[in-house]
Amino acid sequence: MTTRVQNALDQLKTNGVRITPQRHAILTYLMESMGHPTADEIYRALEPRFPSMSVATVYNNLKMFLEAGMVRELTYGDNSSRFDADVSDHYHVICQSCGKIRDFNYEPLTEVERKAEQSTGFRVFGHRMEFYGVCNDCRGH
Ligand SMILES: [Zn+2]
Numbered sequence: 321m322t323t324r325v326q327n328a329l330d331q332l333k334t335n336g337v338r339i340t341p342q343r344h345a346i347l348t349y350l351m352e353s354m355g356h357p358t359a360d361e362i363y364r365a366l367e368p369r370f371p372s373m374s375v376a377t378v379y380n381n382l383k384m385f386l387e388a389g390m391v392r393e394l395t396y397g398d399n400s401s402r403f404d405a406d407v408s409d410h411y412h413v414i415c416q417s418c419g420k421i422r423d424f425n426y427e428p429l430t431e432v433e434r435k436a437e438q439s440t441g442f443r444v445f446g447h448r449m450e451f452y453g454v455c456n457d458c459r460g461h
């Protein structure tokens with residue numbers, strides 16, 4: 321088990337959350353998979369180990385991780401939200417063929433946020449920027 325997973329589990333325990341084997345597995349899967357999975361992908365990956373687990377269980381746990389600030393939800397309008405266990409500032413490159421998301425670390429463009437504030441009078445709290453392309457796996461076919 322990685323330190324990150326252990327730290328996250330400790331944080332949950334501190335918040336009085338019971339660590340069930342399913343909860344543990346969902347969190348580990350999220351933290352170790354680099355592809356920003358959907359709830360359905362998590363469900364399908366863990367279903368062989370937890371045949372009695374439902375998609376609703378996965379959703380409920382994700383919601384709990386979101387509320388605890390341990391996970392970020394990347395919404396795409398429909399039901400295909402993806403989940404990111406890295407809540408630090410970073411950008412994403414998205415494969416337009418398979419939907420996979422990779423992290424891309426780049427200095428946060430906070431200057432642009434200030435410009436947006438100046439030009440609109442809004443208080444800007446954040447931004448989201450994504451890059452689109454085709455991943456290596458998809459390009460190979
Ligand atoms: Zn792809």
Ligand SMILES: [Zn+2]
Pocket residue numbers: 356404406410411412422423
């Ligand atoms: Zn990410």
